[in-house]
Amino acid sequence: MRFIISLAFKNLMRYKRRTVITAVAIAVGLMMYIFVDSLLLGAEYESMRNLRWYETSSARIMHTDYREDRRLMPLDVSIEDPYSIISQLEQAGYKAAPRIMFAADLILHSEDFGEDGNMAAQVTAVDPNLDNSVFRFADTLVEGRFCEPGTNEVVIGSWFAEDIGAEPGYWITLVTRGNGGFYEAMDMQIVGIVDCPNPNVNRTLLMVPIDTISDYLAMEGNATEINIALPESEDSGKAVERIQDMIDPTGKSLVAVSWEELAHDYIALAEAKRGGTGMILFLVFIIAAVGISNTMLMAIFERIRELGMMRALGMNDRDIQWAFMVEAGGIGLLGSTAGVLLGVLMNLYLTVKGINFGRFMRDMDMGYRIQSSITGVWSLGTIVTAFFFGTILSMAVAYIPTRRALKMDIPSCLRHR
Amino acid sequence: MIQVQDVVRNYKAGETVVKALKGVSLEIADGEFLSIAGPSGSGKTTLLNLIGCIDSLDGGEITIDGVPVSRMDKHAKTEFRRNNLGFIFQTYNLIPVLSAYENVSFVLSILNVPEREIKERTMMILQEVGLTGMEDRRPDRLSGGQQQRIAIARALVKNPKIVLADEPTANLDSKTGEEILRLMQEMNRKYHTTFIFSTHDRMVMDYARRLVSLHDGQVTGDERREA
Numbered sequence: 001m002r003f004i005i006s007l008a009f010k011n012l013m014r015y016k017r018r019t020v021i022t023a024v025a026i027a028v029g030l031m032m033y034i035f036v037d038s039l040l041l042g043a044e045y046e047s048m049r050n051l052r053w054y055e056t057s058s059a060r061i062m063h064t065d066y067r068e069d070r071r072l073m074p075l076d077v078s079i080e081d082p083y084s085i086i087s088q089l090e091q092a093g094y095k096a097a098p099r100i101m102f103a104a105d106l107i108l109h110s111e112d113f114g115e116d117g118n119m120a121a122q123v124t125a126v127d128p129n130l131d132n133s134v135f136r137f138a139d140t141l142v143e144g145r146f147c148e149p150g151t152n153e154v155v156i157g158s159w160f161a162e163d164i165g166a167e168p169g170y171w172i173t174l175v176t177r178g179n180g181g182f183y184e185a186m187d188m189q190i191v192g193i194v195d196c197p198n199p200n201v202n203r204t205l206l207m208v209p210i211d212t213i214s215d216y217l218a219m220e221g222n223a224t225e226i227n228i229a230l231p232e233s234e235d236s237g238k239a240v241e242r243i244q245d246m247i248d249p250t251g252k253s254l255v256a257v258s259w260e261e262l263a264h265d266y267i268a269l270a271e272a273k274r275g276g277t278g279m280i281l282f283l284v285f286i287i288a289a290v291g292i293s294n295t296m297l298m299a300i301f302e303r304i305r306e307l308g309m310m311r312a313l314g315m316n317d318r319d320i321q322w323a324f325m326v327e328a329g330g331i332g333l334l335g336s337t338a339g340v341l342l343g344v345l346m347n348l349y350l351t352v353k354g355i356n357f358g359r360f361m362r363d364m365d366m367g368y369r370i371q372s373s374i375t376g377v378w379s380l381g382t383i384v385t386a387f388f389f390g391t392i393l394s395m396a397v398a399y400i401p402t403r404r405a406l407k408m409d410i411p412s413c414l415r416h417r
Numbered sequence: 418m419i420q421v422q423d424v425v426r427n428y429k430a431g432e433t434v435v436k437a438l439k440g441v442s443l444e445i446a447d448g449e450f451l452s453i454a455g456p457s458g459s460g461k462t463t464l465l466n467l468i469g470c471i472d473s474l475d476g477g478e479i480t481i482d483g484v485p486v487s488r489m490d491k492h493a494k495t496e497f498r499r500n501n502l503g504f505i506f507q508t509y510n511l512i513p514v515l516s517a518y519e520n521v522s523f524v525l526s527i528l529n530v531p532e533r534e535i536k537e538r539t540m541m542i543l544q545e546v547g548l549t550g551m552e553d554r555r556p557d558r559l560s561g562g563q564q565q566r567i568a569i570a571r572a573l574v575k576n577p578k579i580v581l582a583d584e585p586t587a588n589l590d591s592k593t594g595e596e597i598l599r600l601m602q603e604m605n606r607k608y609h610t611t612f613i614f615s616t617h618d619r620m621v622m623d624y625a626r627r628l629v630s631l632h633d634g635q636v637t638g639d640e641r642r643e644a
């Protein structure tokens with residue numbers, strides 16, 4: 001074995017240029033793998049965080065009948081006396097806030113917007129005193145202020161404001177059907193613009209005070225949902241079970257759901273994307289495999305006579321096979337080490353600085369809940385996998401050409417030119 | 418003792434079957450210094466390859482010290498070659514990345530000889546072939562004659578019963594060729610190793626103590642002489 005390793009090392013040193021070129025191909029492949037994986041994982045983690053912080057919260061309580069129809073945002077299946085549930089949750093150590101979600105026609109007036117217009121909108125009625133304890137809008141205000149309880153004030157997402165040309169002080173009218181089916185028109189004044197890291201929220205947010213809306217829509221203090229903030233370390237599934245036991249053990253009238261269920265569509269999309277990127281990474285590895293396979297093919301082809309001599313002198317085919325595989329493994333080890341080092345360096349930049357995709361995110365919806373910068377994530381598993389996979393793959397791809405050369409008879413090997 | 422009995426070897430060259438050996442029979446005693454002579458295509462290399470267990474025959478039988486080597490499977494032949502045979506090639510076939518010392522010592526490594534013994538035996542054989550002081554040189558820093566000396570050392574270092582040399586001087590000038598032949602003769606006398614070498618060079622034949630002539634795959638002469 002010592003002779004095999006020594007021979008492999010000397011051959012690597014002899015064909016330096018070839019060794020370096022192949023190792024570089026492997027290194028670039030692995031570096032890209034580490035980089036892309038970190039970027040995607042970072043995008044996924046940040047998306048999930050932004051989902052919880054600005055869209056779904058960690059868990060939500062809703063009326064059992066509301067669960068299936070929640071996309072239609074019905075007002076007649078709501079939570080009665082939400083504040084007593086919130087106080088129960090607070091006693092258990094959870095922060096919670098009520099919300100009423102409803103669909104409305106947004107009417108724009110020419111006095112403020114230059115021309116009249118209308119569009120469909122989704123409105124979020126929040127308790128201004130509690131909402132920021134569950135969601136993270138407090139740091140996202142870029143203009144004006146938050147709406148106050150009991151007022152006809154509205155806070156709007158920055159991209160939405162840009163799209164309709166809204167500014168603080170402008171008036172809008174929301175037309176909708178109240179609880180019971182009557183029509184209601186509400187004049188509201190824009191008092192603030194928020195620019196939050198979740199592009200979905202930025203595109204659509206219209207945030208109004210819940211008490212004002214409750215009066216307008218005859219909700220009688222009910223809420224369509226209670227959003228709950230769970231500590232980051234807490235398992236949302238177990239917490240939801242605990243909350244369910246607390247609010248309605250039978251689940252007949254109220255149901256608690258985790259953010260994973262609320263973001264089911266996103267999670268399914270993320271998984272599909274992971275599969276797609278897996279294919280890209282597989283292609284990166286195929287390119288590296290073809291590179292090293294070609295190098296080893298050339299190396300073996302050039303040394304067929306040497307191989308014939310070793311066989312004639314009584315060296316086992318298995319040992320010769322190992323000699324070439326160790327040589328390929330050496331290239332793989334070199335490439336993997338360089339690839340991991342480069343990948344770690346690139347990842348260092350990615351985790352500290354991130355990459356700003358703001359321009360792309362503004363104009364297209366990729367499904368990720370990220371508005372501008374994506375920062376990387378350290379994944380020891382990826383780095384270790386890349387290192388070992390690069391080395392082992394290199395050895396594996398040397399197997400077939402060596403095997404083919406060993407199938408030649410010895411006189412043919414010795415005659416080979 | 419090597420016994421070659423009615424050996425037949427055919428090769429396929431496209432649709433045609435080339436009869437390389439047509440029933441060759443030969444007996445070679447231990448310690449002989451024998452040359453197989455003949456023009457190109459006469460079957461010299463084929464016969465050497467068959468005796469050296471690196472090729473398979475189509476008819477007849479070869480036994481070495483009573484062992485029917487021609488009937489052995491691939492693994493048994495490999496083991497037999499490893500333990501009993503030494504090879505010297507026309508183009509030396511040294512491993513270019515290894516030093517003279519390593520080119521010789523690796524033969525002992527694959528025989529699992531202890532490291533200390535490898536060193537002793539390698540240094541001794543390199544001294545015998547006149548390469549003392551050149552142990553660390555790689556083949557590309559040695560002349561053709563010196564490279565062939567390494568090949569001889571490599572063939573002899575494991576004390577084989579038989580050394581097979583296919584046109585060992587064909588790539589050398591006549592003076593160096595004669596030096597190599599004298600070295601082979603000396604080794605043959607000293608170690609009583611059987612040397613069988615092929616050639617079509619008259620000068621080389623003159624060194625042989627026995628000259629077997631081949632023509633068109635058949636033995637046409639078998640002459641014993643004083644070298």
